[in-house]
């Protein structure tokens with residue numbers, strides 16, 4: 414652990430906030446940090462730190478942003494939040510351009526048809542400059558306000574270095590929650606944009622529920638989680654069919670998974686490292702899909718990794734890092750991402766549209782009406 418001086422991060426400042434339907438967790442102050450996930454896991458296991466909060470990257474070779482908070486506080490309610498402040502974009506850059514994203518989907522489908530992978534998740538990002546500047550607490554509240562579950566998070570990824578840079582978002586996807594021996598996951602994969610017209614919206618949900626393409630895309634994630642969790646669990650309940658859930662912007666297929674761990678000494682953080690990245694953000698088989706993503710997209714950094722907390726008992730909760738942005742120290746410039754699972758039946762334009770709908774989560778929270 415690299416110790417952090419109080420002068421760099423004042424003891425009472427929130428460096429981590431996670432709002433979930435069942436409550437809010439805050440990490441206050443920062444007494445140390447880790448960029449190496451193995452060192453953080455060892456420190457938790459040997460009780461040389463009382464808690465770890467923060468984010469792990471998509472690719473394990475990239476640095477993590479893990480903090481040791483001075484205190485970890487739980488409250489039983491999620492954040493209510495408030496509507497966003499209205500903002501406008503003063504500069505925008507797409508990575509890649511829309512036409513290139515469609516071409517990448519076509520290339521990915523060819524890799525699938527050729528048998529290199531069964532599924533790969535391709536993402537695109539947008540660099541924005543916005544006016545007025547972002548206030549972190551206000552944006553966190555806007556994320557919480559924007560979805561019925563009040564999911565929202567803010568991680569002070571620059572806390573250890575005294576830089577005011579943040580990872581903020583509203584991921585709906587539970588990688589894992591661990592309480593004692595009980596472990597739960599709720600993977601999301603398979604999507605349909607929502608509509609302002611109630612009838613069209615209901616039809617989109619019904620079509621998603623019966624879409625063979627989306628059910629296959631989803632099954633890769635469920636099978637992966639079952640394979641990784643089964644050896645660790647006495648009991649593991651994996652429903653045979655997904656349910657349909659919604660965020661403010663998208664319908665998703667989701668599966669609630671619950672298990673009982675055989676060995677309680679496995680921490681929530683160990684499980685996050687074991688499970689992340691799932692095929693909801695990477696693909697199947699994992700290593701081949703990760704290689705393809707690295708080749709096609711380049712490094713993702715913290716996007717599509719996991720964020721959360723783990724305490725001294727080994728309990729904790731980690732989300733998949735999606736529907737998020739990284740805010741620069743000037744609080745005007747930021748990067749946001751959206752990805753989608755590509756399978757053999759994927760259509761390039763539909764995949765592009767899906768990422769556009771997913772980007773809306775961040776744009777709505779920023780109070781940007783037209784991109």
Ligand SMILES: C=C(O[C@H]1C=CC=C(C(=O)O)[C@@H]1O)C(=O)O
Nearest residue numbers: 602603604693735751752753754
């Ligand atoms: C990769 C993302 O979403 C994942 C989670 C839910 C649905 C997904 C899909 O339908 O492709 C993705 O697997 C993202 O939002 O950037």
